[in-house]
Amino acid sequence: MGGDFGPRVTVPATVEALERYPGLTIKLVGQTDTFTPYLQDISASVRDRLQPVQADDLIAMDEKPSHALRKGQNSSLSVALQLVADGQANACVSAGNTGALMVIGRHLLRMLEGIDRPAIVTAVPTLEGHCYMLDLGANVDCCAEHLLQFAIMGSVMTQAVDGITAPRVGLLNIGQEAIKGNEQVKLASALIRAHGRLNYIGYVEGDDIFAGKADVVVCDGFVGNIALKSSEGVSRLVASRLRAAFGRTWYRRVLAWLARPVLRELGQQLDPSRRNGASLLGLQGIVVKSHGGADSACFGFAIDEAVAEIKMDVPRRISEQLAASLV
Amino acid sequence: MGGDFGPRVTVPATVEALERYPGLTIKLVGQTDTFTPYLQDISASVRDRLQPVQADDLIAMDEKPSHALRKGQNSSLSVALQLVADGQANACVSAGNTGALMVIGRHLLRMLEGIDRPAIVTAVPTLEGHCYMLDLGANVDCCAEHLLQFAIMGSVMTQAVDGITAPRVGLLNIGQEAIKGNEQVKLASALIRAHGRLNYIGYVEGDDIFAGKADVVVCDGFVGNIALKSSEGVSRLVASRLRAAFGRTWYRRVLAWLARPVLRELGQQLDPSRRNGASLLGLQGIVVKSHGGADSACFGFAIDEAVAEIKMDVPRRISEQLAASLV
Structure with missing residues (x-):
């Protein structure tokens, strides 16, 4: 319903x-x-x-x-x-x-x-394959302990599903320096580091998600949801620019016709709805x-x-x- | 230095x-x-x-x-x-x-x-042109009043620079329903609505930024920075996929050669470094x-x-x- x-x-x-x-x-x-x-x-x-x-x-x-x-x-x-x-x-x-x-x-x-709380997780495409990002919107206000639990769940899921022995866990922040970020993130970073059983690589920034710096990207549900939806918005924008660029002249339209398998392939990769379905972990x-x-x-x-x-x-x-x- | x-x-x-x-x-x-x-x-x-x-x-x-x-x-x-x-x-x-x-x-x-506080603002490309987004990282912890001030500054800047009479102001959130979001965003929404002199269109989601739903997108610096950097990361990912798709076979490489002005144009559009330079407003x-x-x-x-x-x-x-x- x-x-x-x-x-x-x-x-x-x-x-x-x-x-x-x-x-x-x-x-x-x-x-x-x-x-x-x-x-x-x-x-x-x-x-x-x-x-x-x-x-x-x-x-x-x-x-x-x-x-x-x-x-x-x-x-x-x-x-x-x-x-x-x-x-x-x-x-x-x-x-x-x-x-x-x-x-x-x-x-x-x-x-x-x-x-304590479920988190929404999905695989996000990266330069090198994919990473898992959580939470994507189940929890809008998380404390540092929740972020630690997301790190554990994400790491364990990556081990279980992708068979990676020591998944690299990154904490989403606005800079890589230790002074950056809000209090919740700084505290979570200390907790995750102290846990000892996670392969914690420290802070990752928004662009690092898609660069494949981490196998697991941890964030609260508010930030995660906005980062994911922003990335979907950009994908649609790029798809639209791609169509416009190849439609501008007759010569380009002929090229687009010749290149239609390539463009279809890209169009599918750019279509965020093809990645629908996130797990409540x-x-x-x-x-x-x-x-x-x-x-x-x-x-x-x-x-x-x-x-x-x-x-x-x-x-x-x-x-x-x-x-x-x-x- | x-x-x-x-x-x-x-x-x-x-x-x-x-x-x-x-x-x-x-x-x-x-x-x-x-x-x-x-x-x-x-x-x-x-x-x-x-x-x-x-x-x-x-x-x-x-x-x-x-x-x-x-x-x-x-x-x-x-x-x-x-x-x-x-x-x-x-x-x-x-x-x-x-x-x-x-x-x-x-x-x-x-x-x-x-x-009270400066905000970092930049023009973000949309389907219909661009919008201004703020804050992008100057303020990691904002209260609702700060978000209201960002809304005023963004609106005023859009009027001043783009000559739009009543810029549409949106507040970045994880859903469009009134129940969505954290407490700070809900409070800010009420404040912006009560201000009376802003053309406030309510909540916008991450993908709406790039769809051009608003002329001004308001958010705290933590979320804004991550949304912007995520979008840059996706742009680089797509540029890389574009190169890979056009490099896969000899036929495709010939097409890429024929289409090089189109691909160069797209490459420039996808290169986030060409939009470097954000204002401290x-x-x-x-x-x-x-x-x-x-x-x-x-x-x-x-x-x-x-x-x-x-x-x-x-x-x-x-x-x-x-x-x-x-x-």
């Missing part, structure tokens, strides 16, 4: 995902009568693996998380997360209210041992958050992400690494 | 600027004997307009601003700013310690009436801050910015608009 478009996006994306993954079953949670218009003409194989689950209530995108939590167990978000908590689903994918997803997720799924279960503005192709990438995390059994791996790192 | 490279960058950049602007005189402040190696073989016309000014001391890039201020009047930064304060220079350009530049600038040049004088890592071509852009601001008489215009807006 979530996101800017609700079932109009999520239901077609579900149908397409079921076509992509013959072994997948999806429980579609929400006001099931609103799904019907989008379920015409689907194959028997898809219909068998699509299970509508009724949830009478829904949480608005601008609802306060605390209010959403009090609302109780009948919202589509609560029902979906309860399915994961009960082991009836392996992952929950939502384009809904991020704050509510975090608060209800924490309530129903519980946190991993040693972690730190919970005892897989929760993937889609952009609220995602269209159905883009929501499909969030489903892909959930499928990949199920296959890799990410929470169990993190929990094992975490147990080892807390010893 | 400032920046990562000191006179090795600033002196050649000065010589080149004097060649570009036949009406310009530059007072080169610092340990003048360190300039000598870079002043060989310069023309008589340049030599006449280049005036070395001795300053025995210098402020390190990692020195605390409070310490830099106590150090007194003999640092190159203090001497240069004092020249502006005394009317012996029309502007000060520095690649030095940002915090020190701000604190000493505030001490020697004084603030404009109604403004709110002081009674022109102060332009260069990236610390600037090379001499890039430091030259900061000199260009100072020359442009002198021509437009930016502080006087801002001060007039400010007086009118505070009535």
